[in-house]
Amino acid sequence: MGGKTISSEVKFKDTLRNTELVFKYTETKSSNAGGGPRGISIYLKGAQNKKAYDITPNPHDNKAYNKGQDAFYKALGTALATHYLQNGDKFPAKLTEKWKGTDYKMK
Numbered sequence: 001m002g003g004k005t006i007s008s009e010v011k012f013k014d015t016l017r018n019t020e021l022v023f024k025y026t027e028t029k030s031s032n033a034g035g036g037p038r039g040i041s042i043y044l045k046g047a048q049n050k051k052a053y054d055i056t057p058n059p060h061d062n063k064a065y066n067k068g069q070d071a072f073y074k075a076l077g078t079a080l081a082t083h084y085l086q087n088g089d090k091f092p093a094k095l096t097e098k099w100k101g102t103d104y105k106m107k
Contacts, residue, residue, distance in 0.1 A: 005029070006073045009045070010081050021045075023084070025077035027069070028052060035060035040073060040106065042080050042091065051080075051091040053106035064100040075099050076106065 006027040014021050021044060028039035038059055043050035055076070059065040065072050079097040084090060094107035 006069050008070070008074060008077070010074065010078045012081065012085060021081075021085070023077060023081040025073060025080070027073055040076050040080070042077055044081075044084065044089075049091065053080075053094075056105050056107075057102065059102075059104065062100055062102050068100070072099055076104065080106070 007025070009022050009024045012021045012023075023042055023044055025040055025042040028041055030037050030039075035058065037054065037056075039052060039054045041050060041052040059069075059072060076097055076099070079095060080091060083092050083095055092106075094105065096103050096105050098104070
């Protein structure tokens with residue numbers, strides 16, 4: 001079964017450097033089948049700083065995820081990119097983001 005892998009980007013305007021920063025993120029799966037565990041990987045385009053996270057709890061347990069996967073990964077990608085920019089250009093070791101009533105831990 002297994003559908004498409006979600007992969008997209010979030011953009012931020014860096015007014016200090018007068019440039020646009022692009023963060024690329026991708027859904028990660030332990031297998032290509034069904035509702036198993038998920039993760040997310042993210043990096044700043046043009047940098048060698050890819051970071052991967054496991055996500056708990058399983059987002060498939062949230063009914064909103066099953067029809068809103070793009071929005072879910074965009075929310076997590078945006079949270080990770082925001083943390084990166086606010087904390088000395090470093091991705092966090094772990095981060096929690098609330099989405100549709102559930103706290104998702106990325107570590």
